[in-house]
Amino acid sequence: MIDQGMVWSAIIVIAVGTFAIRGSFIGLFSLIDAVPSRLELLLGFVPAAVLAALAIPSIVVADGSLVGTTDPRLIGGAAAAAATIVTDNMFVIITVGMGVLWIVTVLG
Amino acid sequence: MDATAVVADVRQGIRDVSPILVGIAPFGLIAGAAGIEAGLSAAQTMGLSVFVFAGASQLAAIELIGQGAGFGLIVVTALIINARMLMYSASIAPHILGYRERLKLLMTYVLTDQAYALSISRFQRSDLTDAHKTRYYLGVALTLWVVWQVTTAIGIMVGAAVPPTLQLDFAIPLVFLALLSKSIDNSGRQVAAIVGAVVAVLWALLDLRYNLGLLMGATAGVLGGSVWHAVYSSGGHR
Numbered sequence: 001m002i003d004q005g006m007v008w009s010a011i012i013v014i015a016v017g018t019f020a021i022r023g024s025f026i027g028l029f030s031l032i033d034a035v036p037s038r039l040e041l042l043l044g045f046v047p048a049a050v051l052a053a054l055a056i057p058s059i060v061v062a063d064g065s066l067v068g069t070t071d072p073r074l075i076g077g078a079a080a081a082a083a084t085i086v087t088d089n090m091f092v093i094i095t096v097g098m099g100v101l102w103i104v105t106v107l108g
Numbered sequence: 109m110d111a112t113a114v115v116a117d118v119r120q121g122i123r124d125v126s127p128i129l130v131g132i133a134p135f136g137l138i139a140g141a142a143g144i145e146a147g148l149s150a151a152q153t154m155g156l157s158v159f160v161f162a163g164a165s166q167l168a169a170i171e172l173i174g175q176g177a178g179f180g181l182i183v184v185t186a187l188i189i190n191a192r193m194l195m196y197s198a199s200i201a202p203h204i205l206g207y208r209e210r211l212k213l214l215m216t217y218v219l220t221d222q223a224y225a226l227s228i229s230r231f232q233r234s235d236l237t238d239a240h241k242t243r244y245y246l247g248v249a250l251t252l253w254v255v256w257q258v259t260t261a262i263g264i265m266v267g268a269a270v271p272p273t274l275q276l277d278f279a280i281p282l283v284f285l286a287l288l289s290k291s292i293d294n295s296g297r298q299v300a301a302i303v304g305a306v307v308a309v310l311w312a313l314l315d316l317r318y319n320l321g322l323l324m325g326a327t328a329g330v331l332g333g334s335v336w337h338a339v340y341s342s343g344g345h346r
Contacts, residue, residue, distance in 0.1 A: 015159035049329025058281035084289035
């Protein structure tokens with residue numbers, strides 16, 4: 001039996017903690033005039049590092065192991081990556097990736 | 109304020125986020141259905157989406173609650189998963205604080221992986237004022253919020269009815285991949301991306317459950333890019 005009071009307490013504490021995490025630097029930077037240049041240098045690497053860490057595992061890892069070379073997700077992801085070379089159009093990139101994913105899934 | 113400009117920025121945000129919604133909708137359904145299956149009440153499941161509004165940590169909390177875990181483990185696990193947003197907060201703050209600082213509580217509440225990724229990619233353009241950036245960010249982030257709440261509610265009521273064979277969740281990494289291709293415009297950022305990807309993949313191979321590879325990979329990637337910069341910037345750009 002789940003302790004209802006404990007669940008609500010956990011939800012509230014997670015919510016407050018998550019808000020504090022989200023607001024940490026938004027709050028801090030609204031108090032100071034300029035972001036220190038050393039920190040700014042670090043921040044310049046955040047988008048590339050985050051986007052790679054968001055995208056790549058979802059494409060090359062499934063069920064705790066690397067996918068095989070004929071895996072639909074890997075082939076779909078590779079097709080989408082190839083599409084990024086010729087176009088910036090997000091819909092085209094997604095359509096290519098999902099289309100190849102479905103085709104390889106059906107054929108496989 | 110020029111209403112046309114506001115609408116244009118917000119509309120651009122909604123347009124850009126729409127491919128992500130294809131992947132977020134089934135995820136929201138799962139967040140709703142999983143809560144009920146694990147034994148949470150409808151109000152608690154909805155409460156997670158409304159108050160926490162961070163999918164991976166919600167699913168982890170739901171799973172742990174269902175397993176009968178204690179308060180401390182549930183809270184600490186969820187907050188560690190969400191610690192990656194420290195980086196988003198630092199990265200995006202300089203862009204969105206110049207306009208209507210009163211909005212900062214709202215902008216804080218709706219900060220997510222997807223809102224961050226889309227916004228920071230667009231903010232690399234130099235022709236955008238802080239007003240454009242703020243409105244774009246809110247267009248993206250609030251659209252995600254609405255879709256997340258609605259799909260959670262549907263998941264609670266009817267379960268997750270999307271056929272898994274469609275693999276709609278794959279649209280999300282594809283969007284991130286497309287944004288990544290635009291963000292690696294110098295060697296330091298390429299190093300950051302490679303280190304970030306490798307560490308995140310290795311972590312995922314060791315422990316798939318809680319998406320911690322994202323935090324580890326992103327942190328390692330930023331450090332890797334910085335070290336690369338420190339070593340090579342003295343000899344000019346390469």
